[in-house]
Amino acid sequence: MSHTASHVVIGASRGIGNDLAKQLFEQNAGGTIVGTMRKADESVLPKGVQIESLDMTKQSSVDSCAAKFGAIDTLIVNAAMGSPDTMLGSDASLLSSYLETNVVGTHRAVLAFLPALRKGKKKQIILLSSTSGSCDLQRNEPSGFQGPYSVSKTATNSLGIQYHNELKDEGFTVLLIHPGWVATDMGKQINDGRGAKTTQQSASDILKILSNLKPEQSGSYLRETGEPLNW
């Protein structure tokens, strides 16, 4: 059966993606909210959120999830891996894992969901990036994870720009967004998460930006506060 979804959140099992799916559902904006997970677990989201299995590193998993949807308004690619690895301490296989999950996985998802996004009303592609992806900030004032995570988020930014260039004439809006430093399993690897935002606050900040998102903003790279980031 072919479903229509207002929002598909990839990586909704925990962390920021979990709160994005919860808050979208609570806002009750109309339309189905979908949360994808590697291991589908209905207990982590409210009843009424549609849960689907999806592993970004597996083509057949991404394809079979995307094939269930006839139309989608907004795709949020939130899933990623991240740890405080250094570049010179990372061998080729660790770098490949980062790129496979965070970059190739993102592209796999965007391509698979594109036919449904083209039939959706909003045509929005939201990619969770990071200040770690900014070469300018990494060069001058590095914060957050560096090394291969940073490389993967710079590539995510580049992906977003390529999607923007190739889809803007079809009315798509592509956004790269840093969620803040957030006390998730990923974010708590820095300073045990002391001083980090809550997932609730981060998701609410992101959804505030999405609620006012205009096609003219396509190709932007923003903090969760709405402030533009240097590339």
Ligand code: NDP
């Ligand atoms: P978490 O580590 O808390 O959660 C990561 C999510 O990604 C989980 O749902 C996990 O699923 C999913 N995931 C990981 N690998 C895959 C895969 N191969 N296929 C499908 N899903 C996968 O991360 P956060 O919530 O902190 O991060 C969310 C986004 O925000 C990421 O893109 C991250 O890079 C970005 N970000 C986070 C910051 C922070 O401070 N937390 C700062 C800057 C950016 P599972 O449960 O199955 O492992």
